[in-house]
Amino acid sequence: MSGADTLGAAGPPSFLDRFRSFREGLAARPGFRRWAARFPLTRPFARRRARALFDLCAGFVYTQVLLACVRLDVFAILAQQPMPTQRLAQRIGLPLESAERLMAAAASLGLTARRSDGAWAIGPLGAAMIGNDGLAAMVEHHAMLYADLADPVALLRRPRGGNALSSYWAYSGAESPGEVGADRIRDYTALMAASQPMVAEEVLATYRFDAHRAVLDVGGGNGAFLRAVAAEARAPRLMLFDLPAVAEEARARFAAAGLGARASVFGGDFTKDALPEGADLITLVRVLHDHDDDVSSALLARIRAALPPGGRILIAEPMSGTAGAEPMGEAYFGFYLLAMGRGRPRRPEEIAAMLAAAGFARPRLLPTPTPLLTRVIVADVASP
Numbered sequence: 278m279s280g281a282d283t284l285g286a287a288g289p290p291s292f293l294d295r296f297r298s299f300r301e302g303l304a305a306r307p308g309f310r311r312w313a314a315r316f317p318l319t320r321p322f323a324r325r326r327a328r329a330l331f332d333l334c335a336g337f338v339y340t341q342v343l344l345a346c347v348r349l350d351v352f353a354i355l356a357q358q359p360m361p362t363q364r365l366a367q368r369i370g371l372p373l374e375s376a377e378r379l380m381a382a383a384a385s386l387g388l389t390a391r392r393s394d395g396a397w398a399i400g401p402l403g404a405a406m407i408g409n410d411g412l413a414a415m416v417e418h419h420a421m422l423y424a425d426l427a428d429p430v431a432l433l434r435r436p437r438g439g440n441a442l443s444s445y446w447a448y449s450g451a452e453s454p455g456e457v458g459a460d461r462i463r464d465y466t467a468l469m470a471a472s473q474p475m476v477a478e479e480v481l482a483t484y485r486f487d488a489h490r491a492v493l494d495v496g497g498g499n500g501a502f503l504r505a506v507a508a509e510a511r512a513p514r515l516m517l518f519d520l521p522a523v524a525e526e527a528r529a530r531f532a533a534a535g536l537g538a539r540a541s542v543f544g545g546d547f548t549k550d551a552l553p554e555g556a557d558l559i560t561l562v563r564v565l566h567d568h569d570d571d572v573s574s575a576l577l578a579r580i581r582a583a584l585p586p587g588g589r590i591l592i593a594e595p596m597s598g599t600a601g602a603e604p605m606g607e608a609y610f611g612f613y614l615l616a617m618g619r620g621r622p623r624r625p626e627e628i629a630a631m632l633a634a635a636g637f638a639r640p641r642l643l644p645t646p647t648p649l650l651t652r653v654i655v656a657d658v659a660s661p
């Protein structure tokens with residue numbers, strides 16, 4: 278992986294920069310836009326831009342169509358059996374006209390599809406929601422995010438914290454995260470466990486855990502990730518560190534899964550407490566981006582201190598600058614974490630630099646099947 282981020286580096290604008298600036302200068306002129314929308318050679322570009330800008334204007338409406346489908350369980354119903362509007366309306370408890378309106382909207386977004394016999398069926402994007410309870414839970418919990426984003430400029434101006442999301446993620450605003458009680462961790466821990474399968478699938482498709490003696494998952498939630506590892510890899514012992522209230526839940530879940538003897542669970546606060554030793558691999562799954570640079574760097578140093586020579590760290594989370602999924606990092610997680618009050622999505626190069634500063638060597642970005650969902654970086658303890 279290459280070195281530090283070069284954003285903001287001085288230097289003359291490139292040829293491409295100058296071309297873009299010329300092009301956008303033209304596009305900013307209403308008269309040119311009018312002409313380009315009619316001229317056959319520029320018309321396709323004009324239409325594409327109009328559509329892209331319209332999608333940005335309408336994004337909230339689209340997401341509410343999705344939310345209505347999730348709340349009314351439309352995808353599961355249509356996946357079971359396509360049906361005409363009348364029957365669907367009865368099934369989801371909507372007036373006929375509203376069901377027709379919702380289905381037409383959902384079909385235009387690829388969530389459902391109208392068959393040639395007039396019945397509604399699952400669409401390509403609705404099909405991707407089937408069996409993914411975590412995604413449905415994410416869609417539901419966005420109500421808090423949208424409430425916090427109602428005035429985005431105010432959100433950008435005010436000191437961070439004091440939002441719906443910052444109280445939901447109780448550790449993000451807490452003076453002493455270690456004292457956060459069971460009632461404040463329950464909802465986010467359930468959301469993380471529900472959405473963990475889509476992340477674990479990506480990590481397990483990317484990295485083999487078999488070669489390790491013991492894996493410590495720091496910020497491991499109720500243990501969903503480690504249970505997925507245990508199902509694939511027989512060898513490693515399982516170790517989990519999280520806030521005391523979360524750790525208690527993880528302990529109960531491991532016992533219920535028959536993994537009580539294979540798993541050791543530790544409660545604590547990784548901003549203050551040392552991490553348990555004994556693992557040759559420490560994982561951070563959807564943890565680093567939650568924290569500002571000082572806390573993240575200190576956490577990496579603690580992880581380094583807990584690892585033996587030859588030990589390894591694995592970081593799995595969505596990252597900035599993911600080709601083909603740029604808005605996921607910069608726009609979605611950038612603003613999500615702003616509303617949460619802490620942290621930022623980082624580019625792989627930035628994480629690599631933080632790892633080097635904490636005493637890790639050979640950072641590698643491993644290819645995951647769906648980089649939008651998560652990317653994976655591993656690095657090894659540097660030899661002295």
Ligand SMILES: CC(C)=CCC/C(C)=C/CC/C(C)=C/C=C/C(C)=C/C=C/C=C(C)/C=C/C=C(C)/C=C/C=C(C)/C=C/CC(C)(C)O
Pocket residue numbers: 405412415446563564566567613617647
């Ligand atoms: C046979 C023929 C002719 C054709 C085949 C067609 C074909 C190849 C179809 C492909 C089917 C396929 C494989 C579809 C795959 C679809 C996938 C993988 C869809 C995935 C979608 C994932 C989404 C929308 C993920 C959304 C994730 C969100 C919103 C995550 C939010 C996470 C949050 C808020 C995390 C919070 C934690 C914190 C606080 C930041 O730490």
Ligand SMILES: C[S@@+](CC[C@H](N)C(=O)[O-])C[C@H]1O[C@@H](n2cnc3c(N)ncnc32)[C@H](O)[C@@H]1O
Pocket residue numbers: 448454455469470473476495496497498499501502518519520523545546547548561562563564567
């Ligand atoms: C976004 S969740 C990710 C959970 C899990 N790794 C997953 O991907 O499903 C972040 C986790 O870090 C834990 N955490 C946050 N701050 C912590 C701290 N100071 N000490 C220990 N754990 C902490 C949270 O309790 C939570 O379980």
